[in-house]
Amino acid sequence: MKIIVAPDSFKGSLSAVRAAEAMRKGIQTAFPEAEVVMVPSADGGEGTLETLVASNNGKKKKVTVTGPLGTAVEAEYGVLEETGTCIIEMASASGLELVPRTALDPLKATTYGTGELIRAALDDGYSSFILAIGGSATNDGGAGMLQALGMKLLDSKGEEIFFGGGELKRIHRIDLSSFDPRIGRSTFVIASDVGNPLIGLDGASHVFGPQKGAGPETVRELDAQLSHFADKVAEVTGIKLHHRPGAGAAGGLGGAFQAFFPSRMERGIDIVLAYQRFSDHLSEADLVLTGEGRVDAQTASGKTAMGIAQAAKKQKVPTIIIAGSVGDGAESLYKHGVVSVNSMVNGPMSLDEAIGQAASLLEWGTEQVVRSYFHKGVRKQKGVF
Incomplete structure (x- = not known):
């Protein structure tokens, strides 16, 4: 099982590097044997x-x-x-x-x-x-x-x-x-x-x-x-x-x-992905995980998650987005190779609380997403169970 984690920063809480590390931990809690490739990303803004x-x-x-x-x-x-x-x-x-x-x-x-x-x-x-x-x-x-x-x-x-x-x-x-x-x-x-x-x-x-x-x-x-x-x-x-x-x-x-x-x-995002040789990482990948602080209609205008999904789709690798919050218009991403959009928030909390717990919430959210995606049938089909 090979999973690429390629998040943007979660503004005000996690850099892209820290977000990638939290996602890696979540994956390996669920599947210690998984190969996780961390490719923290950005779209030309901060980070x-x-x-x-x-x-x-x-x-x-x-x-x-x-x-x-x-x-x-x-x-x-x-x-x-x-x-x-x-x-x-x-x-x-x-x-x-x-x-x-x-x-x-x-x-x-x-x-x-x-x-x-x-x-x-x-x-x-x-x-x-x-x-x-x-x-x-x-x-x-x-x-x-x-x-x-x-x-x-x-x-x-x-x-x-x-x-x-x-x-x-x-x-x-x-x-x-x-x-x-x-x-x-x-x-x-x-x-x-x-x-x-x-x-x-x-x-x-x-x-x-x-x-x-x-x-x-x-x-x-x-x-x-x-x-x-x-x-x-x-x-x-x-x-x-x-x-x-x-x-x-x-x-x-x-x-x-x-x-x-x-x-x-x-x-x-295209500049960043080219310098990261992102397409090379996609070889034999089963899944791409990306994320950012908020995903909504604006994400489809060229933000990191959109660029990641488009690049992965070219090599027929599905993408799942994990975000701090999900707003109106996020469904527009589905036609660009995104399988699902998920919030990492696991209960009622204020914005300040979510920011303060961002790393642990992202780790938990990632674990749940990959457990769900790589359920028993899919793992058998992919030869990893």
Whole structure:
């Protein structure tokens, strides 16, 4: 019996690595003889750096950078030494988790620290990058990142604008003369499953602004600010980001990469699975288990569980999902190779209680799932009983 466990992180409670270990324990409680292959995964958001470094014997380097609200934070980037690829997770420098919920302010939040991370990696000699851009606290169109890399965003007096999405309307001219020339000699793969445009009702501000602290009036203000920024970008590059798919990712950071970097955007889970050689692990596998904190209709938009199931389906290996909670629309995953979606919660409890017991609950839930799936008849059929 060969079972692959390939969970994402369970946000706020378990990293993907810890989740995989809990699932392994659950399987081997039920079937000590089982071969368990742990492939902790991610979809381009938080945890992507850790997942890729862990699965490729990579290393991490810590860098002190400017956090989303202008204070210093300790971030890190990873390096896959076999290929020399640098992994930058923008959430490490400019993420939601760095800002208390009561202090969220997308009018002021900046991506400057993400630019500083890129600059530090360039200084260390790296030229091949994977950028995981999920989980941002920002809505500045990537302006801060561009400033950190030498671009000048100048007001009508020829002075640099300040940080944040609320400053973009002050841009009178974009000066590229000091933009780091090493950018043009490097390659950037942007890990993102967001196809939203920069502006409009489906754009960065309207769709993602509220989770970053923006009320209705602020959302409209941010959308107008990004529209002005896109106008100025078009003046110097000829690229119109306004309605360009993917430009709205990470508060417009995706658009900055599209306009000023030699880059391409790919679905985050596909990048991770390729670097993990996931398809190789599927050989002779009987079952794939994956999971994340919540599974619902959004999971089918390219989240980890969806990508895992699609990859497994190609090799005719069934997938079962174990989640902290299951919401509306989870049934849409069944047509993509998912056998069932299960909650690991085994009784009435608060969210805080579930988070506190996440490892033991996931272990228990996994044990029950595999006991049920590999019942006596199935085990005989597979020659493992």
